Amino acid sequence: MKPSTPLAIDSSLLNAAADRVVRRCDTMARHSETADFLTRTFCSDAMKSAHAELRTWMEAAGMECRLDAVGNLIGESHSTQPSPTYDGPRDVFMIGSHVDTVVNAGKFDGTMGAxxxxxxxxxxxxAKAKLPFDIDVVAFSEEEGVRFGFPFIGSLGIAGHFNPGDFDRLDQDGVTMRDALKQFGGNPDDLSSASYRSGANGRNLIGFMEAHLEQSTRLEQNGSPVGVVSAIAGQTRASIVLSGVAGHAGTVLHDQRKDALAAAAKLILDIEELGQTTDGLFATIGSISASPGLSNVICSDVNLRLDLRHESDAVREKAFKTIDLMIRELKRTRGIAGRIHDARHSPAVPMDPVLSQCLEDAIGESGSVPQRLVSGAGHDTMIMAEAAPSCMLFLRCRDGISHHPDEFVAPEDIYEALKVMTQATLKVAQTHSQKSAAAASTSAT
Ligand SMILES: [Zn+2]
Structure with a gap:
């Protein structure tokens, strides 16, 4: 099959489609568990009605819709099949994001990407563009982790990485994830049917693309409507315990104290400075508890929670070692024994260079200078990258606000994103056709 991929899409088509995305973000925000603000969690009634709405739009666009085993709504476009007689696995390029929200959410996070x-x-x-693959649009069922304290349920299912033991998790009302899914119309007993991994279920996933608001201010500061994600930052989470000696606040002399809380204050500021002085590092102590917790008793024990993120695993690991040394140093300077425990390290996830280049070229052709940026937040793309080449486009969001009702993405930026994503998809199609042609000529010789 000879693909015809017109590289100039009529701007009136893009305009009309971008207007629909803007209006649909408003419409989707009405599907909420609460009347006063937007909350839409995994397998809720609000999610059911949001799916029904989304389904009508997908079907009007000629897509075949289905709810998969883990509650994802998927629209399949079959108009691009290579030939009616072809009966091998469908080559699929998937585009989408999550449609669940945090509590009291904004209307763009996730939903806009789908x-x-x-x-x-x-x-x-x-535009009647012929593509050498089908596009499946996915509305992931759960990314935020609100209902079961467990994120990425939808993408883990599609990537073939969901652990069935997690179906036993309970929500606050004691309902298991398994029962919530069954009641919603999902099928936890047929988990493998959700998978797109390695040609499973007749699908050959050739790539994944997600658009998401940036949730920071780098694009805004640069005056860029969109940017290309280079990697999703690796992350370390750990607990820190500091142990001193309790004593009377009115009698123990300052040079004889082993005050765990004062030591923690120093450590927190030193960790902050490490973040400020290491390029690209985010270093945060987000939680502290002190005991015995009385105003007239010197603090004996402190627990801290650490979060470290960086694009480079080596830089993050080095920062972790530096913090370990800072804690040991407290023994010498303040007589405080400290240790790190329960450290969990997740490596950085680089985006696929070929797909990312397609996005960059599309941005360049639209007259902007492509900006690459690291995502400090986790996204479904991070999970999907384990199953297929994946890429991600960030949209500028006002003042970097997200997970808040004031979250805002300008309509003109949504237009720009749609244009870039469409052009990038056509470029992916060209690359895919060239690869298929090269493979065919190799097998013929
Ligand atoms: Zn999100």
Missing amino acids: LLGLGVVEVVTE
Whole structure:
């Protein structure tokens, strides 16, 4: 099959589709568990009605919709099948994001990315562009982890990495994830049917693309509507325990104290300074508890929670060692015994260079200078990257605000993102066709 991939999409098609994305973000925000603000959690009634809404738009765009085993809503576009007689696995390029929200959420986080995926399909269909793969649009069921304290349920299912033992997790009302899914119409007993991994279920996933608001201010500061994610930062989470000696606040002389809370104050500021002085490092103590917790008793024990993030695993590991040394130093300077425990390290996830280049080229062609940036937050793309080449586009968000009702992405930035994603998809199509042609000529010789 010879693909025809017109590289100039009519701007009126893009305009109309971008307007729909903006309006649909408003409409989706009405599907909430609460009347006063937006909350839409995994397998809730609000999610059910949001799916029904999304389904009507997907079907109007000629897509076939299904709810998968783990509660993802997937719209399949079959109009791009290579030939009616072809019966091998479908080559699929997947675009989407999550449609669950935090409590009291904004209307763009996640949902906008799923709607932009649908927008790409609408534009490609209306422009009658022939692609050498199907586009599946995914609305992931759960990314925020609100209901079961466990995120990425949807993408883990699609990537073939969901552990069935997690179906036993309970929500606050004692309902298991398994029962919540069954009641919602999912099928936890047929988990493998959700997988797109390695040609499973007749699907050959050739790539994944997610658009998401940036949740920071780098694009805003640079005056860029969109940017290309280079990697999702690696992360270390750990607990720190500091042990001193309790004593009378009115009698123990200062040069004889072993005050764990004063030591913690120094440590927290030193860790902050490490973050400020190491390029690209985010170093945070987000939680502290002190005991015995009385105003007239010198503190004997402190527990801290540490969060470290960086694009480079080597830089993050070095920072972790530096913090370990800072804690040991407290023994010498303040007589405080300290240790790190329960450290969990997640490596950085680099984005696919070929797909990311398609996004960059599309941004360059639209007249902007492509900006690359690291995502400090985790996203479904991080999980999907284990199953297929993956890329991510960030959209500028006002004042970096997210997880808040004031979250805002300008309509003109949504237009820009849709244009870049559509052009990038056409570039992916060209690359894929060239690869297939090269493979065919090699096998013929
Ligand atoms: Zn999100």
